[in-house]
Amino acid sequence: MTPAERSFEDRVDFGRTAADYSRFRQGFPPEFFERLRGLGIGVPGQRVLDLGTGSGQMARGLALGGARVTALDRSAELLAAAHRLDREAGVTIEQVRASAEQTGLPAASFDVVTAAQCWHWFEQERLGPELLRVLVPGGRLLIAQLDWLPRPGSVVAATEALILAHNPDWTMAGMDGLPTHYVADVERAGFDGLETFSYDLELHYSHEAWRGRIRASAGVAASLDAAGTERFDRELSALLARDFSEDPLAVPHRVFAILARRPA
Secondary structure (H helix, E strand, O other): OOHHHHHHHHHOOHHHHHHHHHHHOOOOOHHHHHHHHHOOOOOOOOEEEEEOOOOOHHHHHHHHOOOEEEEEEOOHHHHHHHHHHHHHHOOOOEEEEOEOOEOOOOOOOEEEEEEEOOHHHOOHHHHHHHHHHHEEEEEEEEEEEEEEOOOOOOHHHHHHHHHHHHOOOOOOOOOOOOOOOHHHHHHHOOOEEEEEEEEEEEEEEOHHHHHHHHHOOOOOOOOOOHHHHHHHHHHHHHHHHHHOOOOOEEEEEEEEEEEEEOOO
16 A cells, blocks of 8 residues: 555544435345355354444345354444444444454454455455454354446546545545455465456445435545535536436446354
8 A cells, every 4th residue: 555545544534424324325136145145254143243344235245044143343333323223223233442453352252254345445454363263163154245337428426526536535436346456465364265246237326325425435525525425516516416416326336245154
């Protein structure tokens, strides 16, 4: 990670956008969790630790399938939002406020560790030993991404250009939804038995929901001040009305997942 990327990431605080985050960020679709259960992830009774849980989308999806989930995040605001959504979904999830690199949890206490939409935020040198410590021998690691795709002429490409106009330090534009460099992170951490899969899908957002989803991103309310976020949101609203009048919007996304195993 370059110094510029680290400087930007040090400013990001998703707790500042917890309301939009919990309301507008769409999680992984039901078929994703069905696929995971077929691979032995999230099965009933399995002990799962969900790192960087945010508003708890991954944790809830696994808990609804019968797993015993502990959700970990550094943000009290996001954990509070996750707790509210867990109650509405009828699931009980233990919460821990801590960093992924120093969980404070007992050794060999989880069968699976998951990291959804958050792997890039962690300090890899410290994370690897902690994952090996909290997993049982033979335990599984799942890294999962659900990323929008900035195809030319799409609402995503136009939105990314607008974010950069308001926040030139934002480092996450132009990604293809295939962060295969995570494979090297996982291997350096000491995991083996790697598997990957990916597939494309469309998620549908009303104009209001897309604006909320973008406010809840790292490049907007999580790193801009309130006035800057308001200016951005006004311009995004005008851009949607002018250039992308269809409502709801069909937004291209890509799912990417890595599974690996702690050596026995």
